[in-house]
Amino acid sequence: MKTKYRHLLGLGRSSVVAVRSRLAAAASVVALLVVALTGAATGAATAAPQVPTAPQASTASQLPQVSQAAPVSAADAVPGWVCPGTAIPDGWVISLRDANGCNGAGSWFMQPAQDGMWICATSPIPAGYVLTMHTPNGCNANIDTWFMQLPVDGQYVCAGSPIPTGYVLTGHMDQGCNGIGSWFEVVARAGEYICPGVPVPPGFRTDAYNAAMCSGLGGWYLLPA
Known part of the structure; x- marks a missing residue:
């Protein structure tokens, strides 16, 4: 992914509470996705059904959010605490919260992204990183926190x-x-x-469908374009 992101922090506790409330529904959403897909995929090497929504969409509202606004230069950025509404430079993340900072509005610790670190649910996800673990009680504030790594x-x-x-993505574990569910x-x-729903990378195309693939959710055979 070459898109560059920046993010504006939430304006207070209400946004954090909203993220936590949406988390409770995430597991059931993933479960419904599995039921819907496995119910339609029986047998092997059958005609391919319509491709469903990409799997990452099922819990996107629970993840750190990104903005498509113009990127902010990181040239003058310094790691440290910032107040709600502060623009986060490209390639930087939010890793901690202090509920008493910024005169009670709550402050967030901003730092450069690196491989193998926990980021708050309010943080952007820099391009080229993936999320591999989750806890609902992190970020020094008992809010959703995600472990960010470079892909392998x-x-x-x-x-x-x-x-x-x-x-x-080739397999699923609900x-x-x-x-939350993992792929x-x-x-x-x-x-x-x-x-199902995984974008086909440049240089490839899909061919035969097999309902037994992707942990029983069904899969499309990948071939060179």
Whole structure:
């Protein structure tokens, strides 16, 4: 992914509470997705059904959110505490919260992104990273927190995690990522079966459908374009 992001922090506690309330529904949403897909996919090598919504959409509202606004230069950025409404530069994340900061409005700790760190639900997800673990009681404030890593070939990522360019999802575990649901992510190769709704990487195309693939959700055979 080459898109650059920035993010504006929420304006108070209400946004944090809203994120937590939506988390409670996330696991049931993923479960409904599994039931709907497995109910339509019986047998093997059958005619392919209509491709459903990409799997990451099922919990996107619970994930750190990104903005499509013009990027902010990080040239003068310094790690430290910032108040709600502060623009977060591209490539930076929010990793901690202080509920008493900014005269009671709450402050957030901003720092450069790095491989293997926990980020708050209010943080942007810098391009090229994936989310591999989740806890609802982190960020020094008992709010949703996600473990962010650089992608590797053959790892489980949380439902809603970005799919980096050149990677695909080939398996699913509905109770992974602390109940959110997780997807097995690999480097795209000819001969893989990719899960429903996964974007087809450049240089590839899909062919036969097999209902037994992607942990029973069904999958499309990947071939060179």
